[in-house]
Amino acid sequence: MVYGVLRILHIAHAGIYALGAYIGLLAFRFVPNFWFSLVVAMAACSLAGILVKRYLYMPLLTLPRIVPLIASIGLFIAMEEIFRIVAGPYVLSFPADPGLGSLQLGIVKITNNQLLVFLVTCILLAVLWFIMSKTKLGLAMKATSQDLEIASVMGIDTERIIAANFLIGSAMAGAAGVLVGVYFNSVYPTMGSIPAYKALAIIVLGGLGSIPGTVLGGLLIGVGETLLLGMTDIPFPRDALAFIIMILILMFRPYGLLGKE
Amino acid sequence: MFGGYTLTVAINIGIYIILAISLNVITGYAGQISLGHAAFWGIGAYCSALLATKAGLPFWVVLPLTIALTTLIGSLLAIPCLRVREDFLAITTIGINFVVQAVFLYVPFFGGAMGIGGIQAPFGMSSFFWITWGFVLLCVVLDRWLVRSWIGLALESIREDETAAAISGIDVVKFKVLAFAIGSGLAGLAGHLYAYFMTFISADDFGFPQSIVILSMIVFGGIGTLRGPVLGAIILGLAPELFRPIMEYRTLIYGALLIFMMRFQPGGILGEESLILRTFRGVRQRA
Numbered sequence: 170m171v172y173g174v175l176r177i178l179h180i181a182h183a184g185i186y187a188l189g190a191y192i193g194l195l196a197f198r199f200v201p202n203f204w205f206s207l208v209v210a211m212a213a214c215s216l217a218g219i220l221v222k223r224y225l226y227m228p229l230l231t232l233p234r235i236v237p238l239i240a241s242i243g244l245f246i247a248m249e250e251i252f253r254i255v256a257g258p259y260v261l262s263f264p265a266d267p268g269l270g271s272l273q274l275g276i277v278k279i280t281n282n283q284l285l286v287f288l289v290t291c292i293l294l295a296v297l298w299f300i301m302s303k304t305k306l307g308l309a310m311k312a313t314s315q316d317l318e319i320a321s322v323m324g325i326d327t328e329r330i331i332a333a334n335f336l337i338g339s340a341m342a343g344a345a346g347v348l349v350g351v352y353f354n355s356v357y358p359t360m361g362s363i364p365a366y367k368a369l370a371i372i373v374l375g376g377l378g379s380i381p382g383t384v385l386g387g388l389l390i391g392v393g394e395t396l397l398l399g400m401t402d403i404p405f406p407r408d409a410l411a412f413i414i415m416i417l418i419l420m421f422r423p424y425g426l427l428g429k430e
Numbered sequence: 431m432f433g434g435y436t437l438t439v440a441i442n443i444g445i446y447i448i449l450a451i452s453l454n455v456i457t458g459y460a461g462q463i464s465l466g467h468a469a470f471w472g473i474g475a476y477c478s479a480l481l482a483t484k485a486g487l488p489f490w491v492v493l494p495l496t497i498a499l500t501t502l503i504g505s506l507l508a509i510p511c512l513r514v515r516e517d518f519l520a521i522t523t524i525g526i527n528f529v530v531q532a533v534f535l536y537v538p539f540f541g542g543a544m545g546i547g548g549i550q551a552p553f554g555m556s557s558f559f560w561i562t563w564g565f566v567l568l569c570v571v572l573d574r575w576l577v578r579s580w581i582g583l584a585l586e587s588i589r590e591d592e593t594a595a596a597i598s599g600i601d602v603v604k605f606k607v608l609a610f611a612i613g614s615g616l617a618g619l620a621g622h623l624y625a626y627f628m629t630f631i632s633a634d635d636f637g638f639p640q641s642i643v644i645l646s647m648i649v650f651g652g653i654g655t656l657r658g659p660v661l662g663a664i665i666l667g668l669a670p671e672l673f674r675p676i677m678e679y680r681t682l683i684y685g686a687l688l689i690f691m692m693r694f695q696p697g698g699i700l701g702e703e704s705l706i707l708r709t710f711r712g713v714r715q716r717a
Contacts, residue, residue: 243688
């Protein structure tokens with residue numbers, strides 16, 4: 170989503186995701202309530218996202234694309250190190266209980282945490298969908314991502330739209346960080362590295378900047394790598410399999426599944 | 431001549447310079463962003479290691495074979511890269527890096543997680559130093575020649591505008607593959623030196639973070655120039671040694687360095703528009 174507007178490969182987004190997990194944990198230690206820590210983490214991450222956009226990306230927009238990319242990677246490395254130095258290199262546990270019981274559906278038992286992840290994801294997706302398709306802000310965002318200059322000629326304050334875009338995107342990343350932290354009951358400095366590259370693989374697969382494409386790409390990579398892992402005996406880790414799927418698909422659809430030229 | 435420590439650092443930096451020059455051919459001249467250069471480096475190192483330990487060939491026989499093999503594999507891996515552009519290319523090369531690393535790590539032929547050990551160099555450290563830096567010099571000369579030849583011109587025109595280059599009669603596909611071939615061949619040379627220097631290699635040495643380090647070097651120094659990647663490789667190769675007293679914050683400083691460089695000197699230290707060069711030119715004009 171962040172990619173759609175500025176066309177920057179935002180690797181540090183995964184840093185913000187890890188930041189969300191840490192802030193959420195910190196808030197949870199003060200007030201042991203899951204929903205409170207979720208909100209605090211989302212707020213802190215949106216702030217961080219806006220600062221990154223304001224002070225790092227905006228001045229670099231007119232430069233070759235590789236410049237913000239390297240800056241983003243630098244930021245991601247620095248963030249991981251800050252987490253390691255401040256919070257220690259070990260895995261911290263995140264024993265949040267949101268107060269939802271477990272659910273028995275026939276033979277399938279959905280645990281507390283699974284239910285929670287599912288519920289929060291649904292809420293966030295619904296909010297995102299509402300903003301994007303029902304509000305003026307969403308319309309302005311779509312216009313800005315299609316053509317920044319024309320949008321600003323039409324009287325859209327693109328500066329503010331980009332900021333809003335970073336705000337929402339970072340808040341989502343923060344929420345994801347908290348959810349993953351709670352679900353696996355662990356928070357650690359390098360938790361962002363695999364999502365950093367895999368998220369890129371997914372958005373590329375879907376077609377950069379296309380939200381339905383991203384959802385499709387996520388499903389395809391998730392199901393594909395699990396199937397390949399289970400059905401064949403290629404002795405590869407699942408991340409390599411994910412990238413093999415991605416490269417194969419890009420050979421036939423060089424702009425991604427739902428991407429336009 | 432030098433102590434063992436200085437020699438080790440100097441050889442390491444020499445290998446990094448060759449890597450930076452090789453990536454600069456692909457990314458700097460031809461403008462094809464590659465985030466998976468460590469894969470080609472690794473392919474070179476594994477070729478050498480296998481030829482040396484399994485086939486028992488000597489150093490100077492392995493060298494041309496390794497370069498030929500990596501050039502070939504590099505051109506083959508360039509084919510998927512031809513279909514995609516810009517950000518798609520960047521991600522595809524990350525993918526190639528992960529897949530190549532996984533092959534090294536999980537196929538028993540490549541030693542698996544144990545890596546390959548027992549690669550014996552037929553000479554001591556200080557001759558190794560001279561050989562490495564001899565190759566560095568060779569690469570610099572080759573790079574100069576490449577830029578001045580019409581190959582360099584063709585690559586740069588592809589970087590600036592692919593469509594315009596194609597209209598001007600440049601075979602874009604051919605030259606892109608050529609850039610990947612030259613770049614990966616040189617990376618293979620670096621891998622060869624690395625394998626003999628370390629005597630032991632494993633898949634972890636050639637991961638995605640290493641690709642970032644190499645790319646940082648050329649961007650740091652000034653992409654698309656010759657002096658830039660060389661200087662970038664020297665500075666970023668020395669940085670871990672210089673910051674050794676503050677070990678704990680080493681990687682943090684490294685990340686911060688990248689951010690500040692990009693923010694305030696996006697063309698690199700010795701890029702066309704850099705502060706140092708401008709000051710230097712100003713002094714020269716006044717004189």
